[in-house]
Amino acid sequence: xxxxxxxxxxxxxxxxxxxxxxxxxxxxxxxxxxxxxxxxxxxxxxxxxxxxxxxxxxxxxxxxxxxxxxxxxxxxxxxxxxxxxxxxxxxxxxxxxxxxxxxxxxxxxxxxxxxxxxxxxxxxxxxxxxxxxxxxxxxxxxxxxxxxxxxxxxxxxxxxxxxxxxxxxxxxxxxxxxxxxxxxxxxxxxxxxxxxxxxxxxxxxxxxxxxxxxxxxxxxxxxxxxxxxxxxxxxxxxxxxxxxxxxxxxxxxxxxxxxxxxxxxxxxxxxxxxxxxxxxxxxxxxxxxxxxxxxxxxxxxxxxxxxxxxxxxxxxxxxxxxxxxxxxxxxxx
Amino acid sequence: xxxxxxxxxxxxxxxxxxxxxxxxxxxxxxxxxxxxxxxxxxxxxxxxxxxxxxxxxxxxxxxxxxxxxxxxxxxxxxxxxxxxxxxxxxxxxxxxxxxxxxxxxxxxxxxxxxxxxxxxxxxxxxxxxxxxxxxxxxxxxxxxxxxxxxxxxxxxxxxxxxxxxxxxxxxxxxxxxxxxxxxxxxxxxxxxxxxxxxxxxxxxxxxxxxxxxxxxxxxxxxxxxxxxxxxxxxxxxxxxxxxxxxxxxxxxxxxxxxxxxxxxxxxxxxxxxxxxxxxxxxxxxxxxxxxxxxx
Numbered sequence: 001x002x003x004x005x006x007x008x009x010x011x012x013x014x015x016x017x018x019x020x021x022x023x024x025x026x027x028x029x030x031x032x033x034x035x036x037x038x039x040x041x042x043x044x045x046x047x048x049x050x051x052x053x054x055x056x057x058x059x060x061x062x063x064x065x066x067x068x069x070x071x072x073x074x075x076x077x078x079x080x081x082x083x084x085x086x087x088x089x090x091x092x093x094x095x096x097x098x099x100x101x102x103x104x105x106x107x108x109x110x111x112x113x114x115x116x117x118x119x120x121x122x123x124x125x126x127x128x129x130x131x132x133x134x135x136x137x138x139x140x141x142x143x144x145x146x147x148x149x150x151x152x153x154x155x156x157x158x159x160x161x162x163x164x165x166x167x168x169x170x171x172x173x174x175x176x177x178x179x180x181x182x183x184x185x186x187x188x189x190x191x192x193x194x195x196x197x198x199x200x201x202x203x204x205x206x207x208x209x210x211x212x213x214x215x216x217x218x219x220x221x222x223x224x225x226x227x228x229x230x231x232x233x234x235x236x237x238x239x240x241x242x243x244x245x246x247x248x249x250x251x252x253x254x255x256x257x258x259x260x261x262x263x264x265x266x267x268x269x270x271x272x273x274x275x276x277x278x279x280x281x282x283x284x285x286x287x288x289x290x291x292x293x294x295x296x297x298x299x300x301x302x303x304x305x306x307x308x309x310x311x312x313x314x315x316x317x318x319x320x321x322x323x324x325x326x327x328x329x330x331x332x333x
Numbered sequence: 334x335x336x337x338x339x340x341x342x343x344x345x346x347x348x349x350x351x352x353x354x355x356x357x358x359x360x361x362x363x364x365x366x367x368x369x370x371x372x373x374x375x376x377x378x379x380x381x382x383x384x385x386x387x388x389x390x391x392x393x394x395x396x397x398x399x400x401x402x403x404x405x406x407x408x409x410x411x412x413x414x415x416x417x418x419x420x421x422x423x424x425x426x427x428x429x430x431x432x433x434x435x436x437x438x439x440x441x442x443x444x445x446x447x448x449x450x451x452x453x454x455x456x457x458x459x460x461x462x463x464x465x466x467x468x469x470x471x472x473x474x475x476x477x478x479x480x481x482x483x484x485x486x487x488x489x490x491x492x493x494x495x496x497x498x499x500x501x502x503x504x505x506x507x508x509x510x511x512x513x514x515x516x517x518x519x520x521x522x523x524x525x526x527x528x529x530x531x532x533x534x535x536x537x538x539x540x541x542x543x544x545x546x547x548x549x550x551x552x553x554x555x556x557x558x559x560x561x562x563x564x565x566x567x568x569x570x571x572x573x574x575x576x577x578x579x580x581x582x583x584x585x586x587x588x589x590x591x592x593x594x595x596x597x598x599x600x601x602x603x604x605x606x607x608x609x610x611x612x613x614x615x616x617x618x619x620x621x622x623x624x625x626x627x628x
Contacts (some may be wrong), residue, residue, distance in 0.1 A: 046626050050457055050626070052456065052626060071351035071459040074457065075348055075459050083450050085449065085454040087445070087449060089365060098357070099454065101357040102354055102358075104350075106346070109346065120341070146454070150344070151343045158626070182341070
């Protein structure tokens with residue numbers, strides 16, 4: 001299977017402000033979390049992929065050129081916007097039928113699929129009700145239904161759990177999570193709720209100030225490795241930092257590990273081990289006749305990893321600013 | 334929450350051409366526009382009014398037929414041109430109801446989408462802004478034409494059905510439907526285009542409809558006053574009603590449509606054209622500046 005989408009040197013300027021700074025990216029997975037603080041360029045990237053704005057560089061979706069084959073791409077994409085985009089005076093069925101026909105489905109097919117997708121989204125018994133009377137949770141589901149009705153291969157979800165109560169949010173996430181398996185579509189989830197991404201997505205695309213900070217699996221992003229404290233989280237080639245808990249006599253394992261040159265910190269019942277692999281730990285535990293009850297690579301929450309990466313990017317930018325200013329001064333002199 | 338797929342199969346069939354999606358917009362807009370209670374009232378009143386004229390015409394023709402020739406009290410057979418022209422362009426004819434329809438359907442069409450933030454619904458799909466505009470404009474024009482063309486054609490057909498060999502000139506009668514259709518479509522477009530253009534300016538339906546009424550009636554009133562004071566037809570050029578009357582007079586070859594100070598038809602047609610083209614340009618400009626993905 002080819003790449004879902006590819007970006008090569010994609011840049012976008014709004015007057016003097018550069019929203020995207022030469023993004024290079026090949027996305028091949030099934031579910032992506034698009035992350036970044038406000039102004040990171042997430043919406044601009046969605047606009048680029050939908051072919052809504054001019055940009056420089058090359059962008060392809062499903063292998064099709066975004067500039068030249070916009071219509072073909074959009075027929076294969078579903079978009080669930082953050083803000084409500086309902087039409088005045090229509091029922092959920094009419095809304096979805098209209099959405100389907102606008103995406104190229106023949107009228108009879110659009111009607112059949114509108115009923116099916118509303119059933120899929122849990123609105124079967126409310127489908128003839130006017131949208132004005134819907135609750136927030138129902139509105140979110142209708143927005144998802146209209147994005148799904150034409151069987152898109154890629155779904156853009158912009159803050160799909162906005163305004164939902166905890167139970168509604170979990171239901172919506174369960175629905176979204178099931179989409180790749182049940183409907184065969186890939187999805188890009190743009191949200192500031194990192195928990196949602198952690199629950200639904202396999203991969204993350206992190207933007208900050210228009211630059212790509214990270215693209216890879218969430219497992220890699222949250223993995224803590226030696227050296228990750230200096231801003232290299234998730235990069236291959238680093239050894240995992242391990243979390244260990246033994247039944248009794250942890251101090252003997254600490255001593256043995258330190259004797260082997262490993263760095264060990266105690267965090268409650270756990271030992272945080274750097275510089276020693278799992279085999280070494282088991283070997284030393286066996287030698288000291290200790291029972292290992294827990295051993296796994298240490299993981300950050302997605303939120304910590306996100307803050308870590310964004311913080312590192314900001315530190316880099318701050319450090320580079322005086323250098324750039326001096327360089328500019330020398331140039332002007 | 335229940336998730337039921339009901340034997341879901343992805344759609345693999347053909348899709349309609351992306352260049353014909355304006356038709357989908359047209360159908361939806363027309364359906365939604367004609368659902369408005371006041372649009373139904375306008376349509377009904379227009380129909381009843383035309384029907385009334387048709388009945389009056391039928392009765393007068395029957396009366397003429399029953400009158401023996403040479404009795405000295407022959408009634409004039411209604412002039413087909415005057416008849417169609419009257420119903421199409423006189424303020425007491427179709428334009429009132431047609432204007433009402435344009436204001437209701439056209440005035441709400443883009444304003445509602447703007448208020449509801451519905452542009453992402455349209456433009457994140459394979460629907461260009463021009464196709465959206467064509468769909469909206471065609472739907473409004475059709476809604477107006479239901480009255481302006483529909484009512485006049487009803488009258489024209491009833492006139493044709495009362496054809497009297499020997500008394501009626503054939504050619505004007507044959508051309509009558511064509512002329513009525515041409516003038517009706519021009520009138521529909523001339524009313525629909527400004528309504529859609531105004532609708533693109535504000536999300537508030539009431540404001541748009543009020544603006545439409547002001548744009549339609551105020552110049553007509555001022556033009557009529559200025560013409561009667563100056564005894565000069567040119568101030569009427571401001572009035573869409575007078576413009577249509579002038580074109581109607583030319584089309585039907587009856588100067589009586591255009592009143593005491595007839596406005597030349599060519600400048601009137603020019604202003605109507607500029608109004609239509611300008612309205613379309615305004616909507617295009619407004620749509621080009623529309624944000625689809627927020628943020």
